[in-house]
């Protein structure tokens with residue numbers, strides 16, 4: 693009998709924030725971070741995990757920030773969505789260099805640059821072990837890539853949305869501001885709403901809750917954390933219906 697532990701998740705929607713791709717840089721993409729992430733994703737694929745990926749765009753543009761500087765919000769959001777395509781192109785390239793089969797889809801057509809989002813094709817690619825990167829968010833302004841992650845997560849019937857962020861999980865308060873904040877290992881959707889814990893925006897969160905899609909929040913800058921989440925080891929915070 694094999695004693696090798698098996699992944700507890702079969703198909704995931706991995707959400708990586710754009711800011712995390714910056715690494716030590718102040719803007720854009722740090723190639724070292726990109727390559728490390730590609731390696732971590734490769735490990736999952738080798739374990740047989742089907743990986744759908746949504747990457748943010750906050751390392752390049754956010755519509756909200758552009759609007760504060762005077763730009764039309766819709767145009768700013770279009771720029772933010774295009775930023776997620778730039779990150780997606782970089783990630784697809786890093787995955788290919790790591791010998792991982794990956795496809796890039798966009799929520800709006802960008803002929804000659806990447807494929808159009810196609811639900812049935814995405815499922816078929818995932819089943820055949822390809823990583824599918826869903827870029828351009830939901831394709832609509834006034835949404836975030838967390839909404840896109842939950843939307844695509846529900847669509848592909850992922851076992852969970854794994855939200856990679858800058859902190860170790862969900863805390864009783866913002867750990868960047870309150871050093872006494874305590875990390876939660878497990879929470880219900882209700883706990884998050886009642887205590888107004890910042891996990892993701894409400895549109896994204898309620899979509900996950902309504903479709904009983906578990907959310908796992910972990911630190912994407914902590915090497916090996918993603919693997920531990922997949923193996924069901926104690927890491928990050930799990931948000932689900934379970935009490």
Ligand SMILES: Nc1ncnc2c1ncn2[C@@H]1O[C@H](COP(=O)(O)OP(=O)(O)O)[C@@H](O)[C@H]1O
Nearest residue numbers: 709857858859861862863864865866868889890
């Ligand atoms: N209760 C909380 N638990 C964890 N992080 C929190 C909490 N409240 C606020 N935060 C902040 O949320 C940030 C992570 O949110 P995330 O959506 O990944 O970032 P961004 O909004 O920059 O895309 C953390 O850096 C942390 O400072």
Ligand SMILES: O=c1ccn([C@@H]2O[C@H](COP(=O)(O)OP(=O)(O)O)[C@@H](O)[C@H]2O)c(=O)[nH]1
Nearest residue numbers: 710748749750755769772773829830836837
């Ligand atoms: O469905 C979407 C997803 C994203 N965006 C825009 O793209 C930006 C980048 O995404 P996000 O802020 O979610 O990136 P992250 O914080 O994860 O890096 C957002 O600020 C929005 O301006 C959008 O308009 N609709």
